[in-house]
Amino acid sequence: MNCPYCRNPDSRVVDSRVADDGVSIRRRRQCTACSRRFTTLETTSLNVIKQSGAAEPFSRTKVINGVRKACQGRPVTDHDLAVLAQEVEETVRMSGAAEIPAHQIGLAILEPLQRLDEVAYLRFASVYQDFTSLSDFESAIAKLREERSDLPRGNQRPLTAE
Numbered sequence: 001m002n003c004p005y006c007r008n009p010d011s012r013v014v015d016s017r018v019a020d021d022g023v024s025i026r027r028r029r030q031c032t033a034c035s036r037r038f039t040t041l042e043t044t045s046l047n048v049i050k051q052s053g054a055a056e057p058f059s060r061t062k063v064i065n066g067v068r069k070a071c072q073g074r075p076v077t078d079h080d081l082a083v084l085a086q087e088v089e090e091t092v093r094m095s096g097a098a099e100i101p102a103h104q105i106g107l108a109i110l111e112p113l114q115r116l117d118e119v120a121y122l123r124f125a126s127v128y129q130d131f132t133s134l135s136d137f138e139s140a141i142a143k144l145r146e147e148r149s150d151l152p153r154g155n156q157r158p159l160t161a162e
């Protein structure tokens with residue numbers, strides 16, 4: 001990265017720390033020519049391998065767009081979706097791999113979406129996990145109910161609050 005002041009391509013790192021988002025590294029650099037300091041934000045590349053085999057850079061926006069459809073008419077805000085997408089990114093980055101199969105992104109979406117809204121979760125899961133019959137829904141709902149009975153009382157919301 002060129003020095004933003006004098007365009008010199010050489011700099012040395014004087015400090016680095018993990019940024020607030022937990023997935024990038026903030027480096028304090030000093031230009032070897034003019035000695036001025038500047039900050040860079042580095043994020044390791046993360047590619048999603050689609051079913052076709054094509055790779056594309058991971059995008060939170062794509063995660064949000066994928067989930068937004070399932071959230072139509074549900075009390076889910078843009079902020080909720082942004083937080084979910086960040087959580088998904090952190091989960092997939094945690095694996096440390098530079099390439100992630102698209103399938104794994106879907107898996108990483110299911111858990112936070114279930115916490116966010118159970119109806120949206122069911123919609124998303126029905127598409128993503130290819131539900132083909134009512135009994136697929138029934139078993140998914142039974143599983144939700146089961147998991148919910150583990151929750152302390154007061155944390156329970158009605159499953160179908162349309």
Ligand SMILES: [Zn+2]
Pocket residue numbers: 003004005006007008031032033034035036
């Ligand atoms: Zn410089």
